[in-house]
Amino acid sequence: MSSSSTCVSASSIVSASTSFLGSPSPQYNLSTSRLLVIHIGAALTLFLATTDATIVSTSLPTIASDLRASSNQYTWVGVAYMLTQTAFQPLYGRVSDLVGRKIVLYASIAIFGLGSVLCGAAQSIKWLIAARALAGVGGGGIVSAVWVITAEIVEVRQRATWSQALSITWSCSAVAGPLIGGLFSGKDGTSTGWRWGFYINIPVCAVSLVVLILALRGIELKRSSNASWRLFLQKFDFLGLFLFMTGTSCIIIGFSFANENGWSSPSTLSLIVIGVCVLVAGGVYENYTTKDCLFPPTAFRDLTAGTILIITFLHNFAFNAGTFYLALFYQAANGSTPLESGLKILPYSLGSSLASLPVAWFIGYRQHQTNDTSGQNWAISIGLLISTLGFGLLNLLNEASNVAAQIVYPLIAGIGLGMLFHAPHQVFTRALKPQEIATGTSAFFLVRFTGATVGLAVAGAIFYAQARLPDLTFHHSASSIDYSKIRSLPPVRKEEVLRIISSSIRLIWTVFIVRSTSIA
Numbered sequence: 001m002s003s004s005s006t007c008v009s010a011s012s013i014v015s016a017s018t019s020f021l022g023s024p025s026p027q028y029n030l031s032t033s034r035l036l037v038i039h040i041g042a043a044l045t046l047f048l049a050t051t052d053a054t055i056v057s058t059s060l061p062t063i064a065s066d067l068r069a070s071s072n073q074y075t076w077v078g079v080a081y082m083l084t085q086t087a088f089q090p091l092y093g094r095v096s097d098l099v100g101r102k103i104v105l106y107a108s109i110a111i112f113g114l115g116s117v118l119c120g121a122a123q124s125i126k127w128l129i130a131a132r133a134l135a136g137v138g139g140g141g142i143v144s145a146v147w148v149i150t151a152e153i154v155e156v157r158q159r160a161t162w163s164q165a166l167s168i169t170w171s172c173s174a175v176a177g178p179l180i181g182g183l184f185s186g187k188d189g190t191s192t193g194w195r196w197g198f199y200i201n202i203p204v205c206a207v208s209l210v211v212l213i214l215a216l217r218g219i220e221l222k223r224s225s226n227a228s229w230r231l232f233l234q235k236f237d238f239l240g241l242f243l244f245m246t247g248t249s250c251i252i253i254g255f256s257f258a259n260e261n262g263w264s265s266p267s268t269l270s271l272i273v274i275g276v277c278v279l280v281a282g283g284v285y286e287n288y289t290t291k292d293c294l295f296p297p298t299a300f301r302d303l304t305a306g307t308i309l310i311i312t313f314l315h316n317f318a319f320n321a322g323t324f325y326l327a328l329f330y331q332a333a334n335g336s337t338p339l340e341s342g343l344k345i346l347p348y349s350l351g352s353s354l355a356s357l358p359v360a361w362f363i364g365y366r367q368h369q370t371n372d373t374s375g376q377n378w379a380i381s382i383g384l385l386i387s388t389l390g391f392g393l394l395n396l397l398n399e400a401s402n403v404a405a406q407i408v409y410p411l412i413a414g415i416g417l418g419m420l421f422h423a424p425h426q427v428f429t430r431a432l433k434p435q436e437i438a439t440g441t442s443a444f445f446l447v448r449f450t451g452a453t454v455g456l457a458v459a460g461a462i463f464y465a466q467a468r469l470p471d472l473t474f475h476h477s478a479s480s481i482d483y484s485k486i487r488s489l490p491p492v493r494k495e496e497v498l499r500i501i502s503s504s505i506r507l508i509w510t511v512f513i514v515r516s517t518s519i520a
Contacts, residue, residue: 030153030219035153035154037211037215038153038212038215040211041208041209041211041215042146042150042166042208042212043166044204044207044208044211045109045112045142045146045205045208045209045212046142046146046166046169046173047172047176048112048139048142048201048208049085049138049139049140049142049143050139050143050173050174050177051176051177051180052081052112052116052135052177052201053081053082053139053177053320053452054173054174054177054178054181054323054324055177055178055180055181055197056077056078056181056197057177057178057323057324057327058178058179058181058182058185058327058341058342058345059181059182059184059194059197059338060074060077060078060181060327060328061327061328061332061338062194062338063077063128063194064077066194067122067123067124067125067128068125069125070125073125073126073129074460074464075256075456075459075461076129076256077125077132078132078324078456079252079453079457080130080132080133080136081132081133081135081136081139082136082320082449082452082456083136083245083248083249083252084134084136084137084140085136085139085140085143085449086140086245086446086449086450086453087241087245088136088137089140089143089144089445089446089449090442090446091236091241092104092108092140092141092144093144093148093442094232094236095232096144096145096148098232100221101145101148101149101152101221102149102212102216102221104144104145105141105142105145105149105212106209106212106213107141108137108138108139108142108145109138109142109205109208109209109212110138110205110209111134111135111138111141112135112138112139112142112201112205113138113201113202113205113206114134114135114138115132115134115135115136115137115138116131116198116199116201116202116205117198117199117202118130118131118134118135119131119132119135119195119198120195120197120198122195146166147166149216149221150162150166152221153219153221172353174323174352174353175349175350175353177323178341178345178349179339179343179346180200180342181194181197181342182327182338182340182341182342182343183338184196184197184200185197185337185338185339194338235291236291236292237286237289237291237292237293237294239285239289239291240285240286240289240291240293240294240295243278243279243281243282243285244279244282244294244446244450246275246278247275247276247277247278247279247281248275248279248450248453248454249275250271250274250275250278251271251272251279251457252453252454253271254268254269254270254271254272254275255268255272255457255458255460255461256460256461257271258461258465262465283300286300287300287301292439293439294442294443294446295439295440295443296432296433296436296439296440296443297436298431298432298433298436298440299432299440299443302432304427304428305428305431305432308424308427308428309428309443309444309447311380311384311420312424312425312428312444312447312448312451313448313450313451313454314451315417315420315424315448315451316448316451316452316455317451317452317454317455317458318387318391318417318455318512319417319452319455320451320452320453320456321456321458321459322391322413322512323345323348323349324456324459325459325463325508326341326344326345326348326410327342328463328501328505329397329501329505330344332486332498332502333398333399333498333501333502333505334406344406344407345410347407347408347410347411347414348410348411348413348414349414351411351412351414351418352414352415352417352418352421353418354418355414355415355416355417355418355419356418356419356421356422359379359383359418359419359421359423360422362375362379363375363379363422363423366378373426373427373430376423376424376426376427377423377427379420379422379423380423382416383417383418383419383420383423384416384420386412386413386415386416386419387413387416387417387419387420387512388416388513389412389416390409390410390411390412390413390414390415390416390417391413391509391512392509392513393405393408393409393412393413394409394410394413394506394509395506395513396409397409397502397505398499398502398503398506399498399501399502424444425441425444428444429444458511459508459511462504462507462508462511463505463507463508466500466503466504466507486498
């Protein structure tokens with residue numbers, strides 16, 4: 001999901017899956033070599049699903065120019081994948097109880113592969129958006145099934161070691177996504193290579209599927225003893241999920257309409273207001289429903305739990321959008337190729353991945369010493385402070401900034417955001433009742449993925465509302481500019497275009513600064 005591309009705590013998801021299963025892992029007594037093969041196959045599929053959320057961050061300007069996307073459609077190439085991945089994820093755990101974990105995993109890989117084929121073959125931007133949505137359905141199943149299966153087949157004492165291996169895979173995907181997208185966008189930014197960024201998924205899907213089928217052969221993964229389709233239909237919170245995703249979708253579509261119709265348009269305002277009202281109604285419903293609710297009641301009644309969910313939402317709101325619009329800045333303001341912009345994003349993405357490791361060690365040490373959440377609270381506070389400073393420095397970047405500034409400023413922002421990947425979940429679960437931990441963990445990651453999705457949509461609306469570009473001969477809208485040609489403009493016109501693009505992206509960083517200071 002941050003990514004998501006979005007990096008998440010492996011131990012958090014594992015605890016969710018084992019809590020959901022309701023009993024300790026059965027003793028399969030698998031050899032280390034067999035566990036290694038299973039985890040290699042699982043890591044390959046997990047890498048694909050998480051990388052696909054950010055793989056278009058560097059290639060999207062090229063894709064938009066090639067398929068002549070409108071500003072309303074540009075952001076949806078990224079949003080469509082994350083929205084369906086988020087919406088379907090709560091369903092997979094329950095469905096796997098009914099049809100089996102392996103069937104859910106294999107079917108999800110197949111759906112993801114089909115979506116990737118359709119993405120690569122897309123002849124229009126609408127085709128690509130629909131294919132990305134289909135791939136997201138498969139991606140959500142992969143993320144859910146991989147963690148559940150690997151948690152179930154590994155003994156409890158060894159689970160932390162094996163889960164760290166998958167956690168590294170997730171962190172690597174945040175770094176690799178922009179690089180792979182840039183690599184397949186062509187050296188000169190041409191529009192022929194970006195399709196291979198999707199086609200490359202097919203052989204990897206095939207290899208990982210064969211590896212998993214062979215490695216998991218003969219392993220009977222247990223299903224929930226009391227699971228049935230009837231009980232699933234009776235107890236699953238379909239209405240809560242519908243309200244949550246409908247409200248979120250209305251807000252995202254409303255921001256998209258703002259790109260075309262302006263912020264004062266009735267269609268823009270009505271959709272955003274309706275979305276907020278539906279989310280509020282969903283919160284009230286979750287507080288009183290007798291179904292297996294998506295959100296534990298404590299999330300709405302406890303100040304700590306509620307605050308952590310807000311921090312989690314806004315953290316991923318900023319991290320994911322930052323990946324996309326840093327790539328856009330480097331291609332537009334610097335004239336970088338997609339691959340070069342992917343390399344320049346490394347301080348941001350790699351900094352966040354590396355920062356999360358020592359923070360996790362510090363939290364573990366502090367918790368061993370004090371048995372409270374003081375370590376997590378320090379990590380959250382310092383992370384918010386550093387990320388605010390980082391986005392404040394990013395606000396100083398423009399088309400004339402030197403190389404050192406373009407490396408150091410994103411690095412500082414990335415380090416601050418990286419400090420917020422582990423601690424919030426631990427504070428959140430400590431605020432819950434024991435019987436709420438499984439539901440609460442699921443809700444936590446639902447909010448995390450939703451924050452990444454909404455953040456990208458909001459950043460797109462901010463950028464295109466501000467980027468009123470002069471008439472150019474090689475674009476149809478702000479989103480479909482061929483950025484490689486900006487440098488060939490006459491000096492006066494080029495300076496004007498670069499200034500507008502830089503100021504538009506700086507406005508996004510300003511919003512992120514407000515976001516950080518409001519919750520610090």
